[in-house]
Amino acid sequence: MNRIFNFGAGPAMLPTAVMEKAQQEFLNYKNMGASVIEISHRSPEFDEIINHCDSMLRELGKIPDNYKILYVHGGAQMQFSAIPLNLINLKPARKATFVLTGNWAVKASKEAARYGNCINIASSEDTNFDRIPEWDTATLDPESSYAYITSNNTLYGTRWHNFPDTHDVPLVADMTSEFLSREIDVSQFGIIFAGLQKNLGPAGLALVIIREDLLNHALPETPMLLNYKVYEEQHSLANTNNTFAIYMMSLVLDWLKEQGGVKKIEENNNLKASHVYDFIDKSDFFSGTAHPDHRSIMNVTFNLADNDLLSDFLKNALEADLYALKGHRAVGGARASIYNAMPMSGCEALVDFMREFERTQG
């Protein structure tokens, strides 16, 4: 069966080995005569799956014991509401500080403003978010309940290479498009969250990793199923959770371990991204849109010298089994999302195609 190279930003390509395993046992999980999606979230078999997810995440992500792992309904964007609902009350000023590095941070800030005082303390909007803005953390009000960043910016192809030291103010990071793609020090953060549909599994669920002292501060108007404490107390099973997503994540985590874990996948991701960026930087026809010092290794954004050729570029790419290379409408141009599941051969095929396109059309 011919699998395309899928450069879509998400829902994204998953490892073929994972997909094959899920397919193989789709009607008959562990010889039960039923599918994993047809069994109770309170069955011993599902209990084993969610426990396995916990321990694999803790191992692969090096998550310290004083952090809790939650599986929260609604994807990353539901967290734009859940974060302020759970955290804004941490300090009396009910203040949250945002660094705006793109569309998602802007949306998160607007949503938080519903529940407290939002300070947008730095932004790269004036250069269409092509970089991470300079930010002197000495300007951070220590009375902020939290500081918020988007660690990797899917639309613009930028990332924070190093994270700001926010001292006693908990740092909250949306890591949707890069969690477990590179090594990070979880203890730098108060909360890390990520929608599953880039590196972790299918869509509809978010992973939330939260320092335990931040668990019990929800506003009274917090809906029960957005209250982190409820998730923590009931092992994310206060109601029927998205069992398929948790199951698929458990398979993805097994695969990631087989690849050698996060350190190894990061090395591989660096090689993959370099292969594409190196070509772009040598090309007279293609140019990167993100500032070179702030480039993401997950999302490579680029333009063609002649934008009129973009639709031909995308059409020809599709014919070469290179799928979903269109850039986000906020940026234009092209974008190659090369998450953990994208093999080096996909990046090679992309560069070969780009080289040939430049030679014949450029």
Added chain:
Amino acid sequence: MNRIFNFGAGPAMLPTAVMEKAQQEFLNYKNMGASVIEISHRSPEFDEIINHCDSMLRELGKIPDNYKILYVHGGAQMQFSAIPLNLINLKPARKATFVLTGNWAVKASKEAARYGNCINIASSEDTNFDRIPEWDTATLDPESSYAYITSNNTLYGTRWHNFPDTHDVPLVADMTSEFLSREIDVSQFGIIFAGLQKNLGPAGLALVIIREDLLNHALPETPMLLNYKVYEEQHSLANTNNTFAIYMMSLVLDWLKEQGGVKKIEENNNLKASHVYDFIDKSDFFSGTAHPDHRSIMNVTFNLADNDLLSDFLKNALEADLYALKGHRAVGGARASIYNAMPMSGCEALVDFMREFERTQG
């Protein structure tokens, strides 16, 4: 491949034909070389799926044009918050009226009390929810923003056979465990909602059917992704939705149409339920727990004359490939959930097993 008869209350058995189709195209949806869970929620292929869901639901459920169809994150229980957040403000008294027919209605009422004034106007708690309580709707305050019922009570095996006429007060119904299992008149309701994981698909998503005049009343503190208006305006794709669940639902709806639609499946469901209830009523060993006038055709609850034999009953049933017959802890005893996907042969196998158990152990 041997499929068990799965009597679990949810996540529940799905039609084998649906599961086989999903398995077959799991790695390669419509010859794209990618899975349906790996493509964008904004792709033309997914657009076709969600549009198909809409039109099939409208056709099978006879949903009038002035009702909107929404696919909302978080399952039915997330609606326990979303309903008051979107509706309590409809009238100045901020009052909601609940009929308590079980655990889920009680939970929904408690959650609504976070946002307004809850009146629990009738309850069958004193008989452990073995029936739908009498309720004279003349007692309904017309200043209520809405009246709320659970149409089928999964835990207790009861259902509303006829729905109350609440006149100008919108009637909200949690139909999680019975939507599309029997014909209903949608125009009797302001909102119908249902978690997918009983009759419609996998877990993690709720279907919300809402009369359009009720769409635009959300409280200011409503999280963006619980605001019905946001879902309506963006065709449930304000963020990445649970694409797998929507896809699976589209297959289930196709299957339901092939079975002859809701009228036909209701006839079948009546026959299935009668087969089990008739046996129970003739048995000296088994007895139904729900009041005969209020019995559900989706969840059949029953007790054994000697409760000490329950664990043997469940163990032997499992050995006979009759899975998940344990009653909910709030009721005890046994429960057979016989949703649309359960064939008559499953009910026959259950009755044969029960007859034999009674003969040898009773």
